[in-house]
Structures are given as structure tokens and as C-alpha cells.
Amino acid sequence: MMETSIWQPMVDRLDRLRAAGRRVDFWLRDDDAVEPTAALDRLVDLAGRFSVPITLAVIPAHTSGELSRYLAHRDDISVAVHGWTHRNHAPPAEKRQELGGHRPREVVLDELKRGHSHLKALHSSSYVPLLVPPWNRIDPGFLDGLPDIGFTALSVFGPERKSPSKPAKMKNGSIASAFPRPGLSLINTHVDVMDWHGTRGCRNHREIIQDIVRRMDELDVDEEAVGILTHHLVHDESVWEFLSRLFELTSVHPACRWRRVSDLIAR
Template sequence: MMETSIWQPMIDRFDRLKAAGRRVDFWLRDDDAVEPTPALDRLIDLADRFSVPITLAVIPGHTGGELSHYLARHDDIGIAVHGWTHQNHATPLEKRQELGGHRPREIVLDELGRGYSHLKALHPSSFVPLLVPPWNRIDPGLIEGLPGIGFMALSVFGPERKGRSNPDGAKTMKSGSIASAFPRDGLSLINTHVDVMDWHGTRGCRDHREIIQDIIRRLDEMNVDEEAVGILTHHLVHDESVWEFLSRLFELTAVHPACRWRRVSDLIAR
């Protein structure tokens, strides 16, 4: 049985959406995939159980045919470009970033182009033209070069629109500057908004109540008819509390008529 005490505020919000004839879209982005692992098996099995599509942000420079062959057996998985090698180029006094302004723009865009081509070749049927910057940070000056590579969307962490509050500003490099670059012809901004991990504390799962509060906060700030709730996970570092939370979230949202899990390719097309 699901504990309804901490989940009830979110259930109540979904019930109100249902009564109003509205529905909220969710999408799941999981970062840092490179190869098949027991943790990836567990994530895919859990998502399959509740028909939740997964967007895997794969690190191009560290992956190859092993992951490609493994994922070919699974449906409802989209492959996004997670930088090039997930290498930090920032100085010790800065937040980590691979796609910052520390190197010539041409070099960074060339690496992203190589990553795009590599993953598209490895995963021809599941590749999506989505860039997920490592550490959710990208220099705004690089954004205008992404459509020329073939990218149709960018995904970092935080609200897509200017003026919206960011529950964890440290997650996003120059969040306001990135939002200011949109709307942009040929490129959508499709972010994640709720992170299950306590990166600055236990490095395990955050308190479940806090994650639920973040989901409700996102529902408050978003346009339900035009935007989605992006859930961010990292399968390689999940503890049991993360798996428990995801199981309960999927269980609840999979059956509630006011909720719908979407492929990121559908969100890009929209």
C-alpha cells in the first residue's frame, strides 16, 4: 500500500486537475548512461512496469556498441546527447562544466557534432536531437550554434521561462541567460524541474516530502496546457530510497487520469 499521508497533497492537486478536465504531462530524464549495468536494468524494468518512457542522456565519448545492442531490445527509450566526454573544463573556483566558455566555441561545437553523429549512428531508431549539458550547465553563447548541428531541443534544470523561480539555482549555469535565449527558431527548451538526488548532502535520495513539494511547486508555476514536469534521475547512484520513491510516483501517476507520461520526442514536436 502507498503511504497516502505525504502523497495526499499531490493527489489532491491531480484530482482538481481532473475535475477541471485538464491533464499534466510528465517526462523522465536519466543522466550519465554509458553501458549496460544492473542499475540500468532496474530502471528500465521499473519504467516498463508502469509504461513510463525514459530519455537516457548518454555520454557519447564513452559509449559504444554494447549499450546500443542492449537497448535495441527495449522499447520507449529515447537517446539524448550528454555532452561529449562529461569532462570538466572549469577552474577550481567555478562550478563544473564541460560546455562553458573556457575553450574556443568552434572546438566545443565540433565535439557536440561528433557526439550527435556518434549516438545517431549507434541508436538510429531511438535517437532524439536533444542536448543535455553535463552538470546542466551551458554557456549561452553556444546555444545559437546547436541547430546547425541538428539539435532541436536543449534540456537543463529549472523553469523554461524567465521570471520563474528556480528551486535550486546552483543547478543551472546562468539560468536566466539561458531562458533569455528562447524562444529560438529551430530549438526548444525542455527542462527537468525535480531532482530526486541530494547532491549537496547525503548524495542519496532527498526526503520524499521535499521531492513531492517540488512537484507541486512545478505544478503551481507551469502552464499545464503547454509545459511538462521533468523528473531528473541518475540510475548509477540511486539508493533504495530513490527506487522506492520512483516506484510510488510511477504507481500513482500511471493510473491517475490527470497524469500522462510523455516521450521527449513528443514534447519536442509539440
């Protein structure tokens, strides 16, 4: 039974969308996958119960055929490139970055090319040419090299476009201002379930729901979606409880649909 008082604002917003003949797209991005684990099993089983497609951001340098065999017959799971080693190259005084401007451009792009080739070979049927920078940060100077590697989309955290009244707060600088750009789509996540700067467990459920409703209020074009960000390896029970309730509500409401990231890139 859902806690009506907590979830009601989201239900009310969805009901208004339905009354207006509109609906909102959701997508799920889960970061840091490397190998099959009990936590990944739990995520896959939970999402599968509600027909929610998953985009796994996989760390290329640390993964192998074990994960590809695990995902071989799972049609609703897509694989994206999560940097190369997920290693920080920024000095202590700066925020962590693997894809920052701290190393030669050709070195960084070569690693991304290797990651793209490695995952495409391992996951031929589920691979999507989507780059997910570790820590959601990438130096804008690398963007023009991504299409040459084969990437057609980038995913960080935050709005895809800046609002005149509320500037986008991007974790990686002004990436939003670099789009639209030829050959590369920006398909972001917008709601993080984790309290990284506090308990390192689940955030307060009410606050997560408020973020979802706020994101829905921002949407004014059909090409945009609500991106939910998860990290299965560090979920506590409160995260699993939240996701179960979120999936339960959204999977049956006529104003919602969960999308594969490839569908969002294609449009």
C-alpha cells in the same frame, strides 16, 4: 501501500486538475548512461512495469555498440547527447562545466557534432536530437550553433521561462531568457531526486513531492511538463522506493500522462 500523508498533496492537486478537465504531462530524464549495468536494468524494468518512457542522456565518448544492442528492442527508451566526455573544463573556483566558455567555440561545437553523429549512428531508431549539457550548464554563446549541428532541443534543470514575481534560478546562467529561439526548443527537468550537496543519496520524499506539486502549480500552458531527473548509477534504495511509488500513482491517475521527450519537442 502508499504513505497517504506524504503523497496526499500531490493526489489532491491531480484531483483538482481532473475536476477542471485538465491533465499534466510528466517526462523522465536519466543522466550519465554509458553501458548496460544492473542499475540500468533496474530502471528499465521499473519504468516498463508502469509504461513510463525514459530519456537516457548518454555520454558519447564513453559508449559503444554494447548499449545500442541492449536498447535495440526497447521502444520506450530515447537516447540524447550528454555532452562529449562529461569532463570538467572550468577552473577550481567555478562550478563544473564541460560546455562553458573556457575553450574555443569551434572546439566545443566540434565535440558536440561528434557526439551527435556518434549516437545517431549507434541508436538510429531511438536517438533524439536533444542536447543535455553535463551538470546542466552551457554557455549561452553556444546556443546559436546547436541547430547547425542538428540539435532541435536543449534540456537543463529549472523552469523554461522566467516568472515576473519569481526569477528563474538556472544552474547555467540566464538560459531561460534566451528562449524562445528559432530551431531550438527548451525541454527542462524540474525535480531532482538526488541530494547532491548532502547525503548524495535520495532527498527527503516529502520535499521531492513538494517540488512536484510546486512545478504543477507553475504550469499554465499545455505545452509544458513536469520533468523528473534521475541518475540510475548512484541511486540508493530510497530513490528506487520513491520512483516506484511515483510511477504507481501517476500511471493510473487520469490527470497524468508520461510522455516521450520527442512528443514534447514536436509540440
